[in-house]
Amino acid sequence: MRRLLADVLLLGAFTACGGHEPTALSAPEVLYLRAHGGDKVLLPLSVDGGGSPYARPGTRKLTVDVAPGSAGVVRLDGSGPDCAGGATHVTCDVTGTDLGAAGTRGFVPRAAKGSRPGDTGYLRFSYPAKDGRKLTARTRVVVGEPALKLLTARPFERVRPGAGITSPVVVRNTGDVPARGLALVVDSGDLEFARRYANCRYPGLRHGRQAVCRFPDLVVPPGGTVAVRPGLRLRAPKTRMYGAFRRQVWPTDAGPGQDQSFSAGGDRRDGPALRAARVGRPGAVKAAFAGNRDRVPVSLDTHADFAVTGAHLHGAPGGPAHAAPQRPQRRPRRPRSRRPAGVPPAPGVRTC
The missing domain is CATH 2.60.40.10 (Immunoglobulins)
Structure with a gap:
């Protein structure tokens, strides 16, 4: 009886979790793209699970668009098994609340040919809610990278x-x-x-x-x-x-x-x-x-106060042996650091 009750409660918990409807679409505020191509860019996209980290809204369509006027800055390159589209418009079938995998398997934002470091454009994202609303987000795209x-x-x-x-x-x-x-x-x-x-x-x-x-x-x-x-x-x-x-x-x-x-x-x-x-x-x-x-x-500088050097000890393990210890003539030095030319020392820094 207890096992049956536990199974019922667990099923009810999963049902409740699955009933949470996403309330917001989250995208990065800014995305930097290498001016001359490069590796795939990790684009963290997610939907708020309506208060539950275990929400499973089912398969839905994520739409990605290059905003008007941004085609000379950013393009969407390639497509994957769950995505289809072209250089300025892609749709992807996504599940769950973490949508970042859609970018790694499907669309890849890249700097458009002829763009220069510092050029700026926008990507727009939309995701359908169950009640017919569209959750939207926007990311500013900058050609070039700070390092x-x-x-x-x-x-x-x-x-x-x-x-x-x-x-x-x-x-x-x-x-x-x-x-x-x-x-x-x-x-x-x-x-x-x-x-x-x-x-x-x-x-x-x-x-x-x-x-x-x-x-x-x-x-x-x-x-x-x-x-x-x-x-x-x-x-x-x-x-x-x-x-x-x-x-x-x-x-x-x-x-x-x-x-x-x-x-x-x-x-x-x-x-x-x-x-x-x-x-x-x-x-x-x-x-x-x-x-x-x-x-x-x-x-x-955790040297010993006394040291035995140059001594050869003979005898059985655990038996007595005799050696003459000596006090080494060395002591800890004050730690120092170096700075590059043109950089003034910070207060309290001793340089050499």
């Missing part, structure tokens, strides 16, 4: 256990269009944050070991460089020989890349606010910029 990259960080070596270190953050836009807004995510990893900043969030899921900082009003032109001040203050562990922390950056309007992630939520702190400002003329800072994320190693 924020971090200044290659030197490893911190022979850091005194428990000592504070300062990590400068310098970012360059190596793309062909301006980067609008800057998001900086720092995972302290084996270290701890020695200072928490007013314009950063510290998600509870990461137990205070991730800082999510945003500079939404910042615009970084192609080739431009910005420095975040003051430098990030972290504290080295006391009981480990090695550690590391990680950093990520991306334009806030474009959102994180496919290989980037961060946790939502978290409170801001009452420390000083980080500032991000442009440094010099575009291309003036001569330094190596690697990628949009990195890992900065930290090695601790």
Whole structure:
């Protein structure tokens, strides 16, 4: 009887979930396209399941149109097993609430032939509701891509256990269009944050070991460089020989890349606010910029107070042996960092 009652309740739950009708169509605010083709672009499309994450509205038609006046900027390339259409109009049979798969299997937005970096157009999406209404959304398409990259960080070596270190953050836009807004995510990893900043969030899921900082009003032109001040203050562990922390950056309007992630939520702190400002003329800072994320190693100076060198011990395992210990003449050095030419040091950073 209990099993039958459980099955009835479960069936009722699925029926209720399936009865939720989508109420909104969600599309990205902006989509950047490579000026000269490239890989398929992930286009996150979804419908709000009416309050239920398990809504199954059934197979319906998603319509994608290149807006009037945008044919010289963006075109829809190719078709898949569930999509049909041409360069400016495509329809796809979609199921569920996550519609992103339609873009990977079917239509692929690409920059139109003859378009230039900075050209702007629009894509329009429509999705039919059960009552006959059409849910609509629009995405601004920009030809070209911003590409924020971090200044290659030197490893911190022979850091005194428990000592504070300062990590400068310098970012360059190596793309062909301006980067609008800057998001900086720092995972302290084996270290701890020695200072928490007013314009950063510290998600509870990461137990205070991730800082999510945003500079939404910042615009970084192609080739431009910005420095975040003051430098990030972290504290080295006391009981480990090695550690590391990680950093990520991306334009806030474009959102994180496919290989980037961060946790939502978290409170801001009452420390000083980080500032991000442009440094010099575009291309003036001569330094190596690697990628949009990195890992900065930290090695601790955890040498022993006494050491035995050059001794050969003989005897049975567990038996006594004799050697003359010596005190090595070395001590922890103060951690230092290097900065590229043309970038003034952040407050509290000692450079060499």
